[in-house]
Amino acid sequence: MSKTKIIDASRIEYGDILAFHPGCYLKELIDDMEITQDEFAKRVGTSPKHLSNVLAGSASLSENLAMKLSIMLGTSAGLWLNLQAKYEEKCIEIEEEKKLEEEKEYAKMIQYKYFAALGVVPEERRVTEKIKNLCKYFKISSLSLLSQEHFLVDFRNNIENPNIKNRVNSNAWLQTAINIGKEIDVAPYDKKKLESKIPEIRTMTIKDPQVFYPRLNGIFKSCGVAFVTLPHLPSSGIHGAVKWYNDQKVLLAISDRLKSSDIFWFSLFHEIKHVLQRRKTMTIVTEDSMSQTGNLIRKLEAEADEFARETLIPRGKYLEYVQSRIFTEQSIKRFAEMIDVHPGIVLGRLQKDEYVHYSKFNYLKTKYTIIFT
Secondary structure, three states: OOOEEEEEOOEEEEOOEEEEOHHHHHHHHHHHHOOOHHHHHHHHOOOHHHHHHHHHOOOOOOHHHHHHHHHHHOOOHHHHHHHHHHHHHHHHHHHHHHHHHHHHHHHHHOOHHHHHHHOOOOOOOOHHHHHHHHHHHHOOOOHHHHHOOOOOOOOOEEOOOOOHHHHHHHHHHHHHHHHHHHOOOOOOOOHHHHHHHHHHHHHHHHOOHHHHHHHHHHHHHHOOEEEEEEOOOOOOOEEEEEEEEEOOEEEEEEEOHHHEHHHHHHHHHHHHHHHHHOOOOOOEEEEOOOEEOOHHHHHHHHHHHHHHHHHHOOHHHHHHHHOOOOOOHHHHHHHHHHHOOOHHHHHHHHHHOOOOOOOOOHHHOOEOOOOOO
């Protein structure tokens, strides 16, 4: 329910804020003089229409009219101009309060403690300060901007049932990744070098994150890729994103959405392909619950999915394996060892292709949790 109350055309009330237009006082003055508005207009030297607009609050009281009123009534022009200024001040205050109420609704959608834990905003309890801190960090004038469908990204898909909260948090997550990536120093982008490092990156699937992560990060830096890993932001649904800063530097961001290693590695190689596609004018986000749209987007996504699938599990070897129709823990481990990938990746593919139910053998998967320090 709106807090705004129009007492009459020249008086506005919002909560405990009252804004009185100078026309309000002029009305009382005309009543006290017991003359008509037309006669008052003649005496002050203005048109009846302009006076009517001032009395209604639809026109400002000008310096010229203030001067005429001061001569006619024996007051200072500053008195009337001050009344106009006070009115405008109160109107601005009312608009700020309205905006704050709207901003509070958007602030409720964002988990502030997530960003405080990352250290990108200070700890805060007051909602007004939270809003200011988030706007400053995201470099926006209003949190409502985060709800725009293509504010930061050309989503790889369009959400079938638009979810404002999802959109707000997706944009917030991506802006955080962009900000962090900007601070990472990298060598100039080198496509050939990145392609040559893919086999080495693939071997990391069977290693512990504490072992592979520093090396993975180093590889990306040497290839011109700012690699950013962030914890999943509730309601964002993002797995990863690619955004070019300029011709020589690109962001590759990954979240620990669902925290499963098979999803992490598939997402990583998926995003690597987007880097190699080098669509510098697009920011591509890999997100949940979306339906593909647009020929170019469909093509880019199909290429990225195929690249990730083929890199992790070569098609020929996979087809040969599934033809056996033996999907036990032992067979999954044997096949994974044969192609030199983590068994959780093989299981994830079998589940995705409906050879194995999602409830089976999940202990073969490794859980990754990103801790930002």
